[in-house]
Amino acid sequence: MAEFLDLLTSNSLTRVVFFPALICLPLLFFRKEAERQIKMFALSASFVQLAITLILVAGGFTGGGFETLRDVGASGEPLSWIARFGINYDLRMDGISMPLVVLTSLLLPIILAGSWRGIERNWKGYAISMFLLTTGILGALVAFDLFLFYIFWEVMLVPMYLVIGIWGGERRIYAAVKFFLFTMAGSLLMLLAILWMAWTYHGLSGEWSFSYVALMDLQLPIGQQVWLFGAFALAFAIKVPLFPLHTWLPDAHVEAPTGGSVILAGVLLKLGTYGLLRFALPFFPHAAERFSGLLVALSLIGIIYGALVAWVQADFKKLVAYSSVAHLGFVVLGLVAFDLLAWQGALIQMVNHGLSTGALFLLVGMLYDRLHTKKFADLGGLAKVMPWFAFFLVFSALASVGLPGLNGFVGEFLILVGSYRSGLIVAVIVATFGVVLAAIYLLKALYESLWGPITRDQNREVADLSLGEILTLAPLCALMLAIGVAPQLFLAPSKPDLERVLTEYESRLASAPVPEPTLYTLALDTEPAPDDTPVTPSMEAGL
Numbered sequence: 001m002a003e004f005l006d007l008l009t010s011n012s013l014t015r016v017v018f019f020p021a022l023i024c025l026p027l028l029f030f031r032k033e034a035e036r037q038i039k040m041f042a043l044s045a046s047f048v049q050l051a052i053t054l055i056l057v058a059g060g061f062t063g064g065g066f067e068t069l070r071d072v073g074a075s076g077e078p079l080s081w082i083a084r085f086g087i088n089y090d091l092r093m094d095g096i097s098m099p100l101v102v103l104t105s106l107l108l109p110i111i112l113a114g115s116w117r118g119i120e121r122n123w124k125g126y127a128i129s130m131f132l133l134t135t136g137i138l139g140a141l142v143a144f145d146l147f148l149f150y151i152f153w154e155v156m157l158v159p160m161y162l163v164i165g166i167w168g169g170e171r172r173i174y175a176a177v178k179f180f181l182f183t184m185a186g187s188l189l190m191l192l193a194i195l196w197m198a199w200t201y202h203g204l205s206g207e208w209s210f211s212y213v214a215l216m217d218l219q220l221p222i223g224q225q226v227w228l229f230g231a232f233a234l235a236f237a238i239k240v241p242l243f244p245l246h247t248w249l250p251d252a253h254v255e256a257p258t259g260g261s262v263i264l265a266g267v268l269l270k271l272g273t274y275g276l277l278r279f280a281l282p283f284f285p286h287a288a289e290r291f292s293g294l295l296v297a298l299s300l301i302g303i304i305y306g307a308l309v310a311w312v313q314a315d316f317k318k319l320v321a322y323s324s325v326a327h328l329g330f331v332v333l334g335l336v337a338f339d340l341l342a343w344q345g346a347l348i349q350m351v352n353h354g355l356s357t358g359a360l361f362l363l364v365g366m367l368y369d370r371l372h373t374k375k376f377a378d379l380g381g382l383a384k385v386m387p388w389f390a391f392f393l394v395f396s397a398l399a400s401v402g403l404p405g406l407n408g409f410v411g412e413f414l415i416l417v418g419s420y421r422s423g424l425i426v427a428v429i430v431a432t433f434g435v436v437l438a439a440i441y442l443l444k445a446l447y448e449s450l451w452g453p454i455t456r457d458q459n460r461e462v463a464d465l466s467l468g469e470i471l472t473l474a475p476l477c478a479l480m481l482a483i484g485v486a487p488q489l490f491l492a493p494s495k496p497d498l499e500r501v502l503t504e505y506e507s508r509l510a511s512a513p514v515p516e517p518t519l520y521t522l523a524l525d526t527e528p529a530p531d532d533t534p535v536t537p538s539m540e541a542g543l
Helices: 002-009 013-028 035-058 098-114 123-142 146-155 157-167 172-205 222-239 248-255 258-268 270-283 285-311 316-336 340-371 387-401 407-421 425-450 467-485 487-510
Strands: 069-071 079-082 087-089 091-093
Touching: 002 013, 002 079, 013 035, 013 069, 013 091, 013 098, 013 123, 035 098, 035 123, 087 146, 091 123, 098 123, 098 258, 098 270, 098 340, 098 467, 098 487, 123 146, 123 157, 123 258, 123 270, 146 157, 146 172, 157 172, 157 258, 172 222, 172 248, 222 270, 222 285, 248 258, 248 316, 258 270, 258 316, 258 340, 270 285, 270 316, 270 340, 270 487, 285 316, 285 425, 285 487, 316 340, 316 407, 316 425, 340 387, 340 407, 340 467, 340 487, 387 407, 387 425, 387 467, 407 425, 407 467, 407 487, 467 487
Parallel strands: none
Antiparallel strands: 069 091, 079 087
C-alpha cells in the first residue's frame, strides 16, 4: 500500500489513472443544489487531469520516438497485488496507448464544458460518473496484467450505464440495458479465455501469472488459438462495434446525453480496436490469420452498411451514430491488413474519429439545447443565423469525410495504401466506395441543416454559439488541422512500437503451430527454441 501511495503522489501512470477517481471524493461533499460550484470544481479538476497527463507524456518523448513509461516499486518490478495467483499491479504506456491516453484526458474537460447547459439535473452525479468512467478507460489502456485489464474493462460499464440510464432520452433505460448486456456477454467470454491462459501457463511453468509479457510466451495449438481468439475478438468486436454486433450503438448514442455520446464515440469504442491490436492479434497469430478474411468482410460490410443507413436518417444524431459504424470499420480493416502503414493509419484514425465525431456530437447537442429537435425536417437555413455554428459543423464534417489537409484524410489514406500493399485490392476498392458514401451523407446533412429556406419561425431567432462553446470546439478543430497538415509529428511516436508488435506477430506466424501448449522465447535474431524446451519469458526487453 505504501508503494502504491508513493506512485499516486509522484509523476506516474498511477496518478494519471486514479486522479479522476480521487476527484469524486470531494465532489461527494458538495450540496446537490450548489450546481455552479460543482461545475466549476469539476471543470477545474479536468484541466488538472489534462495537465498531469501531458506532463507525464512529455517525459516519455526521446529523439527516436516515445519511450515506454512504466510504474514499478522500489525493487524495480511491478507491485504485487494478489501474489498467490501472480496478479500484479502492472501499468505501462507505450507509443500505441499514448495517443489514446492523451485523447481521453483531452476530451474530459471538453465533455464537461459541453454539458454545461445540456445536463439540467444532478450535475454532481453526472460529474462523478464521468470521472469514474475516465479512470476505467485510462486503466484499461495502460494495464499490462490481464486480470487488471479485465477489472478496468468492467469498471467502465457501470458509469457509462448510469450516464445513459439517468441523463439520457425517453428510451434511456432500454438503451442502457442493451449496452450493458451486449458488453457484459462479450466480457465474460474474455474472462474465461484469460483464466484459461493463466491456467495453461501455470501448468507449463509451475507459476501463476496474468502478466501480458509472460502470457505472450505461450505457444498454443491452432485449435486452442481459434477458441481463445474467438473469445477475445468477440468482446472487442462488440465494443468496436463490428457488424453485426453493432445494434446497441445507435440506441446508446441517440439516448445518451451529449457528453455520453462524445465519450462513447471519442474513446470507449476505441477500446475494442485497441484490444484487437494489443491482445487478440499478437496473442493468437495463427487464429488471427485464419479469421482475417472474415474480419475483412465484416469491416467492409460495416463501412458500406453504416454509410447507407446514415444516408437515410432523418435524425442528425442517428446519422452521426451510424457514421461511427462505418469509420470504425476502416480501423478494423487497417488492423487485419497486417501492414505497418495500415496499422499506423488505424491508430491515427482512432484518434481522428474521436476528434471529428466528438465535435459533431457536441454540435448536435448544442443545436438540441436551442431548438429541442434533431430532425432535419425542423432545421434548414441555420447558416444565416448561426455562422459560427455553421463554420464548426462544416469543418468537422469535412474532417470526418477525409478532406485532404484535415485529419481524416491521413488515416484513411494510410489504411487504404497499407491494405493495398497487403494484397487486399478488392477490399480497398469497396472501402474507397465507402469514402464516397461518407461524403454523400455528410454533405446531405450539411445542406439540410445549414442551407435552404428557413421553414420555422423559431429558427430565425436562434442564438449562435457562445464564446464558451467556441472555446470548447476550438481545440478539437485545431488538432484536426494539425494532424492533417503535419501528420508525421503524430505518427512518429507510435511507429517503433507498432513495428515491434508487427515483427513479433510475423515471427510467431512463421513458426509452425505446435501440437501441445508450450513456452518459448521469441528471439527475432535467433532460431526459435525447441517446442519441448520451457524457457524464460522474453518480451520484457522489447517493452
